[in-house]
Amino acid sequence: MINLGLAQISRALGSGEFSSVELTQKYLQEIAKQNSDLNAYITVCDELALSQAQAADEARSQGNAGPMTGIPIAHKDLFCTQGIRTSCGSKMLDNFIAPYNATVVENFINAGTVTLGKTNMDEFAMGSSNETSFYGPVKNPWNRDLVPGGSSGGSAAAVSGRLCAGATATDTGGSIRQPASFTGITGLKPTYGRVSRWGMVAFASSLDQAGTMTQTAEDAAMMLNVMAGVDPKDSTSSDRPAEDYTADIDKPLTGLKIGLPVQHFSEGLDATVEQCIRDAVAEFEKLGATVKEISLPNSHLSVSAYYVIAPAEASANLSRYDGVRYGYRCENPVNLEDMYKRTRSEGFGTEVKRRIMVGTYALSAGYYDAYYIKAQKIRRLIKNDFEKAFQEVDVIMGPTSPHTAFAIGSKNDDPVTMYLEDIYTIAVNLAGLPGISIPAGLLNGLPIGLQIVGKDFAESQLLNVAHKFQQATDWHEKSPV
Amino acid sequence: MSIELGDVENIAHLARLHLSNEEKQEAAGSISNILALIDQMQSVDTDNVEPLAHAFDAVQRLREDVVTESNQRDELQKIAPETEEGLYLVPKVIE
Numbered sequence: 001m002i003n004l005g006l007a008q009i010s011r012a013l014g015s016g017e018f019s020s021v022e023l024t025q026k027y028l029q030e031i032a033k034q035n036s037d038l039n040a041y042i043t044v045c046d047e048l049a050l051s052q053a054q055a056a057d058e059a060r061s062q063g064n065a066g067p068m069t070g071i072p073i074a075h076k077d078l079f080c081t082q083g084i085r086t087s088c089g090s091k092m093l094d095n096f097i098a099p100y101n102a103t104v105v106e107n108f109i110n111a112g113t114v115t116l117g118k119t120n121m122d123e124f125a126m127g128s129s130n131e132t133s134f135y136g137p138v139k140n141p142w143n144r145d146l147v148p149g150g151s152s153g154g155s156a157a158a159v160s161g162r163l164c165a166g167a168t169a170t171d172t173g174g175s176i177r178q179p180a181s182f183t184g185i186t187g188l189k190p191t192y193g194r195v196s197r198w199g200m201v202a203f204a205s206s207l208d209q210a211g212t213m214t215q216t217a218e219d220a221a222m223m224l225n226v227m228a229g230v231d232p233k234d235s236t237s238s239d240r241p242a243e244d245y246t247a248d249i250d251k252p253l254t255g256l257k258i259g260l261p262v263q264h265f266s267e268g269l270d271a272t273v274e275q276c277i278r279d280a281v282a283e284f285e286k287l288g289a290t291v292k293e294i295s296l297p298n299s300h301l302s303v304s305a306y307y308v309i310a311p312a313e314a315s316a317n318l319s320r321y322d323g324v325r326y327g328y329r330c331e332n333p334v335n336l337e338d339m340y341k342r343t344r345s346e347g348f349g350t351e352v353k354r355r356i357m358v359g360t361y362a363l364s365a366g367y368y369d370a371y372y373i374k375a376q377k378i379r380r381l382i383k384n385d386f387e388k389a390f391q392e393v394d395v396i397m398g399p400t401s402p403h404t405a406f407a408i409g410s411k412n413d414d415p416v417t418m419y420l421e422d423i424y425t426i427a428v429n430l431a432g433l434p435g436i437s438i439p440a441g442l443l444n445g446l447p448i449g450l451q452i453v454g455k456d457f458a459e460s461q462l463l464n465v466a467h468k469f470q471q472a473t474d475w476h477e478k479s480p481v
Numbered sequence: 482m483s484i485e486l487g488d489v490e491n492i493a494h495l496a497r498l499h500l501s502n503e504e505k506q507e508a509a510g511s512i513s514n515i516l517a518l519i520d521q522m523q524s525v526d527t528d529n530v531e532p533l534a535h536a537f538d539a540v541q542r543l544r545e546d547v548v549t550e551s552n553q554r555d556e557l558q559k560i561a562p563e564t565e566e567g568l569y570l571v572p573k574v575i576e
Contacts, residue, residue, distance in 0.1 A: 099556050192536050206535055235542045236535075304521045315496060322497075324569050329562035335572050341499040350507075353498055357489070357508060358515055360496040374522050376532030381525070383533060416514050432536020456537065 002026050003481065006071055006165040006219035013060070013070050020060075020070030024053035024114050027072050031116065031163050039138045040148075040157040042077050043085050044117040052114040059112060068226055069112035074164040076155050077118035078125060079105050079210075080199040084115075088201045089123040089133040089151075092321050092328045092347035102199025103231045104168060104210050111226045116164050120154030123349045124318065125175055125203045127151050128421035129411065132351045137408050140183060141480040142446055146405040149179030155213040156183040162481045166214040166223050170200060172207045173306055174400075174425030177437035180213060181400035181449025184439045184478055186466065188212045188220040191456045192432035193238035195224075196231030204313035205236070207306075207429045216476055217438065217466035221245035224459060240457055248460050249467045254288035256465065259393030261296045264424050270403045273448050276441035277399045280450045280469070284397075287468055294389045294396065298381040302427035303419055305382070308362045308375035309430070314352075315359030321347060354415060383431040390455050395465055399424055400437040400449035424451060434459050438466045439475040447478070483513035 001023055004012065012018060028046055035041050049072065056070030075081060078088045080098035087093045101109065108115070122132040130138040130153025138153040140146040141161035148157040152169035156179035159167050169176045171189035180187025188211045195210040202208065212223040228242035258281065265274060281291055323329035323343030330346050333339030348356070362371035389396060402423065411417050428435045433453055440450035450469075454462040470476045484492075489508045493500050500508060554567055563570040 095560075097560060099553065099560065193539070232544070236539065239542075298525065301522055301525060304519050307515060307519055308522075319497075323562060324571055325557075326560045326562075333572050336574050337497070339572055340497040344497055345499040348498075350504075353496075353500075353504075354508065354511060354515075356496045356498065357492045358512060361484070361488075361492050361512070361516075362519075364492070364495060371519065373532050374527060375519075376534055377527035377530040378522050378525065380530050380533035381527070383536065414514055415511050416518050419515075419518065430536070 002030055002162045003479065005215035007216065007222055009071055009165050010067050010222065014065070020053040020056040020072070020114060021050065024049050024072050024116070027116055027164060034161060034163060037139065037144065038141060038157055038161055039120055039136055040154045040161060040163055041074065041117045042087055042089070042120050042135050042154065045084055045115055048084070049114050049116050056112050056114060066111055067222055068108070070114060071165050072114040072116045073108065074116050074119050074155060074158050074167040075105060076121055076152055076167065076169045078121060078170060078201040079168055080201070081105055081115070081118065084118065086118065086201065087134070089121040089135060090348065090352070091134045094134065094328065096327050098199070100199065103196035103233060104227050105199065107226050119152070119158050119167055122151035122153065123352050124201070124314070125151040125170060125172055126314070126351050126355055128174065128178060128418050130154065130179070131408065131412065132349055134349060139408070140405050142184065142405065145407055147182065147408050149182035149405065151175040152179050152213065156180055156185060156187070159183070159185050159213045159215065160480060162479065166212060166219055168210060169213045170208055170210050171429065172204050172310060173429050174422035176211045176213065177400050177425050177435055177449065177451055178422060180437040181447065182405040184447030184480070186214050186217055186220055186439070186476060187437045188224065188459070188462070189428070189435050190224065190228065190459050191238070191434045193236055194434070194457065194459065195227045196229070196234040196237045198231055198233040202317040204310040205317060206313060207310060216470055217436070217463045218246065218249060220436070221249055221463045238457070243460050245460050245463055248464050251464050252288060253284065253465060253468050256284070256289035256395070257393040258284055258289050258291045259294035259389055259396045260291060261294055261299065261389070261396060261398055263296050263299045264398035268402050268423070269399060270443070272443045273399050273403060276443065276448045277450055280440040281397055283469060283472060287472060292393065294393060296385045296389060296427065298378065298385050299427050301378050302382055302430055303423060305375040305378040306426045306430060307358065307419060308371045309379065311355040311359030312362050312372055313359070315356045315363065318352070318356055351415070379430045382427050386431045386433060394461065396453040398451055400451040404443050404446035404448060428453050432456060434462055436462050436466050438469060439478065441475060442478065484509055484516065
């Protein structure tokens with residue numbers, strides 16, 4: 001039963017094949033067996049999950065069940081959960097229990113889902129391998145010597161390892177799509193503003209966006225139905241009406257115009273990964289799509305611009321961790337400055353401190369124009385590239401990552417090597433566009449992800465495109481379990 | 482562009498971080514590498530390009546200036562490191 005996808009579980013619960021309590025117990029047993037090694041969860045909520053499952057079963061028996069009622073999911077540990085620790089993968093928030101729920105969490109509670117726990121992540125979502133977590137690295141369920149990707153590595157490993165039916169995640173530069181690619185699952189990053197950021201611990205506010213980790217596109221559509229919509233508490237959430245993202249999921253793809261950016265099929269891309277992506281594109285041609293080459297001429301500058309903008313925003317956002325109102329405080333500070341400095345130095349890990357310093361430098365007097373304004377101008381050029389491309393095509397496809405999952409510890413010598421992991425995903429965040437990574441093949445037994453990027457607010461179309469591929473292929477059914 | 486130890490000390494102070502000598506050495510090296518990556522931006526002429534701060538050029542939404550929150554001081558202060566009579570306590574600032 002734990003091998004089923006979220007939509008399948010919804011149908012099974014509806015037909016009474018099993019109850020939410022039975023399913024929740026199965027997941028909790030599996031988590032108890034696997035998590036000490038996989039490390040996908042930071043916090044497991046046994047009691048809460050079982051009581052929510054019981055309530056869901058009761059609601060169902062009274063005829064009050066929706067599509068998500070009783071489905072056990074997990075939340076990335078940066079969504080605030082009332083009464084349950086929200087650590088953000090950091091010592092700084094190791095003792096932080098939020099007095100409120102994030103809007104996303106509240107929406108899932110209202111939809112009747114079961115909260116199995118909070119998933120591991122890179123500290124403050126800063127990383128591409130889940131190795132910067134204060135709680136230790138997450139292992140890839142396909143091969144436990146490998147990383148699951150990051151920063152949403154715990155959510156990816158939990159879905160891939162069948163330790164939940166689906167999970168929330170966030171994506172600032174690729175943190176949903178790259179781990180989805182490394183663990184053989186479907187990862188959706190919606191358009192910036194589609195989902196409320198209220199109650200999400202902030203990293204880079206102009207880029208952060210919440211999304212989903214699931215087995216299939218249909219599962220993702222069901223989760224997005226719960227998450228999407230305007231939120232008066234987040235003034236950057238879009239007031240464009242949310243849709244029923246399952247409504248058009250089965251539409252034929254006849255006439256769909258696919259663009260392949262030449263820059264995403266050039267040096268640095270593993271040849272086998274490339275072949276696999278081209279095979280996937282050929283599958284879409286069989287489904288009635290046409291394919292043409294396009295150009296995103298400034299995409300090679302996306303990582304450079306991102307590593308100004310994201311650290312700059314992070315340095316401002318993370319200034320709130322001062323040891324005064326919540327979170328970690330150092331022992332016996334001699335004065336206020338000592339308290340600030342030691343609290344932050346002891347509470348933050350190396351990568352977080354590094355990015356705070358890069359951001360502080362980029363925003364400091366004398367460097368602001370050369371770095372921050374320059375990066376914002378590059379951001380405009382990158383967005384213009386996409387706008388031009390989308391005049392000719394409906395969706396853009398390419399690899400999510402240049403390669404499959406890499407070994408734990410193999411990319412820690414130089415941060416720039418790790419930053420370049422997100423070479424195909426980062427531009428999408430800078431332009432605010434929706435993107436999805438779906439399983440498209442295996443290389444030496446490891447999953448390869450196909451990235452599909454859409455026009456702003458084209459989530460329904462992305463999910464439709466991904467779903468039709470999953471109806472025609474079975475890569476998404478491959479599992480390490 | 483590379484940065485020196487003195488730059489690292491200055492940035493660390495601005496960011497209210499205390500670094501050991503070893504950490505400063507490491508930071509000078511790794512931040513210099515990151516700046517080299519960032520400097521690739523300079524290869525493109527952006528003279529007539531408008532900076533983009535937000536993907537959709539959004540503007541701040543405004544609402545009526547009315548009270549929407551209830552007083553939750555006690556609830557919010559439960560998670561503070563140190564409070565007294567509704568106040569947050571910090572080391573003495575003024576002698």
